[in-house]
Amino acid sequence: MPEIETFYDVMRTQGITRRSFMKYCSLTASALGLGPAFVPQIAHAMETKPRTPVIWLNGLECTCCSESFIRGAHPLAKDVVLSMISLDYQHVLMAAAGHAAEAALDEAMEKYHGNYILAVEGNPPLNEDGMFCISAGKPFVEKLRHVAEGAKAVISWGACASYGCVQAAKPNPTQATPVHKVITDKPIIKIPGCPPIAEVMTGVITYMLTFDRLPELDRQGRPAMFYGQRIHDKCYRRPHFDAGQFIETWDDDNARKGYCLYKMGCKGPTTYNACSTIGWNEGTSFPIQSGHGCIGCSEDGFWDQGSFYDRVTDLTQFGVEKNADQVGFAAAGVVGGAIAIHAAVSALKQAQKKTQSTPETNKEEV
């Protein structure tokens, strides 16, 4: 393999002091939810690991993942692109086009064979011989298979690559197919969401650069650190849910008080994502905080679960006989009981999840 500078080398040559570098490592550690003990480990990784080449392919998609990626605040998108990875092919941002772009792709694939990360935004359509998405005159699915062959790991950005997303909603006219159903011989990390949160995207990349391995994945192949809990579990409006205080209709007094959006169809109780903790756009807000229920965009098949304004009906937290209407109009005494049931059910679910989520690709070296 050719000589590649380490991340630390690059930072140093850019005039960043050792002190700033250590501060950066410390921030990275806290961004990843790790204690100060991990700082030397991160620093060591960055001093010794080469900048990892990343090839980013776009299939059928809307480019919201690329857009989200450049919204990254810590680290900044420019720092990721200039100093942390080598983004050798990314057709939304790269200077070259046509033959010159494809030549850059070929060169990166050859030079870093077995060592690059393939990041996929969008998915391949399989109908019409794959020609619903054409790149360089050929079906995108061919390009995907070709590039995946030499990748050390695959990142499926967003709902499209992870699950299919909107073009795969019924009746899926192009037979848009998630990446893992086409690429079956590589470790795949799914980062669902439409789009995923910027800092989750960069957090996963930084984690891989830092610890030189895939993040721990749940049964569905998502990083447990960001997708391990439901929006509902960490929602700041959760006390209103537990207290039976709900918005009954748009812009009512309860809406203006920031009550729970469950009755307006919020999918927070069934959606695994980090929106209610990390927040969107540097923590500025997230859907529930801005008054609309979660539409569940990081869940498989969320387009086909009925209207976004239909309530989640299989939520058992209120107990078998109770629903939100009954709880909402009931006295506070009942609510106490509901919370107890909720807690018990949550504990049960947690236990189930633990047994289910023994990941196949867990802690695999990459």
Added chain:
Amino acid sequence: MTITPNGFDLDNTGQRIVVDPVTRIEGHMRCEVNVDDEGIIRNAVSTGTMWRGLEVILKGRDPRDAWAFTERICGVCTGTHALTSVRAVEDALGITIPENANSIRNMMQLNLQIHDHIVHFYHLHALDWVNPINALRADPKATSELQQAVSPSHPLSSPGYFRDVQNRLKQFVESGQLGLFKNGYWDNPAYLLPPEADLMATTHYLEALDLQKEIVKIHTIFGGKNPHPNWLVGGVPCPINVHSTGAVGAINMERLNLVSSIIDKCIDFNKNVYLPDVVAIGGFYKNWLYGGGLSSQCVMAYGDIPENANDYSAANMHLPRGAITNGDLTTVHDVDVRDPEQIQEFVDHSWYEYGEPGKGLHPWDGVTEANFELGANTKGTRTNIEEIDEAAKYSWIKAPRWRGNPMEVGPLARYIVGYASGHEDITEQVNGLLTTMDLPVDALFSTLGRTAARALESEYCGRLQKQFFDKLVTNIKNGDESTANIAKWDPSTWPAEAKGVGMSEAPRGALGHWVRIKDGRIENYQCVVPTTWNGSPRDSQGNIGAFEAALMNTKMERPEEPVEILRTLHSFDPCLACSTHVMSPDGDELTTVKVR
């Protein structure tokens, strides 16, 4: 040689150049041109190379959900499809929205215009004009002087600042891992900037990258996230509560202050960086006046940013509406998107089938059946196209026409319509720019004109954003905190059948959604989007579309390096995921495969 009805001489005998993929755009696109012995483009063919079929997916869904589906048509112009969708559904069902909702929607739409224009210019378009490698040769002190001359009020202008950026760039280049700059056309003589201008612009590439993530926070505040904020039929989902208990769960004083501070950042960046850069860079390319295409003939805008809620008449719009044909700037035609005779889509050169050649259909009656079929003169195979045959079907984009004319849409079209109809702000901006740059009005009809109009519009939208912020605050002060009208939220209040249309001006141009609702469900949904207009293939009459027309007669310095092609295509800010999603209203299975 063929002369098209819209006046272009096509000659496909010269060397054929293929650009696939066209990069720094949204989605997938291919472009082929023929150049003559002098490297001048004599034939141009633009092909949309993706198709997602969103409308069939919408069939049978709850119309109140349609905004979320259509928003995912595009994550770059995020929000504009959602806005157009809620307008279409509200039009169909006779739903009015509160004034506050109109002000908030306008701020979100204007915010998108500004964000999209800035990201387009710096991150998708600049590398067609700016050479970051040449920036390494710049003198930081001279760059500082240049910066202070073109924009005295921009605070980031010291020699040390430019030296730091240059050093960082230098280390990046010297690492040998060129990443996004790899295989750029950096020694092509088409690049004309002196090193100092290259360094200044490359520095602003990075500044704009930092800023754009701030701009979108207005979407995050009102819509919860960006990309893809949340919308609501009947208003906006965010309630307002500035006085009472629980205000932290609503739009409160802190939120309004944050919005206000972001609006100021947009205004400052437009004034101190974006506009001065366009003037400075444009000054070096002032003799490169290629790329006019249809802009001097046929342009169209639907208008947007209604001053008062629920009034979508042209007179109530801040961004103008109208159509100009045959280059006659003295007559601005009314555009009626409901009139079946005005807007029609044709598929003679698109991979769809109507069953009748030369037929055009209004979107309310739109029919689409995919038919991927390559012409007899295609080089290569069905799944490995080397050269496309434009005499046959050759694109996933349909060919929309206004009264039979191919039209250009987008910021330049809006500015030409505004200028021709005497729109005060637009006229003042355009005249000011032409005077500063010492250029005649005709200079507008060019690739650079398109790029300049976008910058002017970003500046204008910044002011409008402030205006609607003030309007929102005034309205709240007057005691109106309403943000949603729920009178017709329940589907039981709807008529058995209804049809509606929503319009907007997306950053890339005129956008329309046409919806039919039956028994509370979507019966048919059609979108005709900006890049469908601009990226249109030929029609049955042989008229070429806006991309193709704009490429014609351009001189290429090195035909094998498509810098000039990219310049002109990028000046439209193509959005292919938008343009290529149309689908059959009856939802037929798309299994039709014909191979000649």
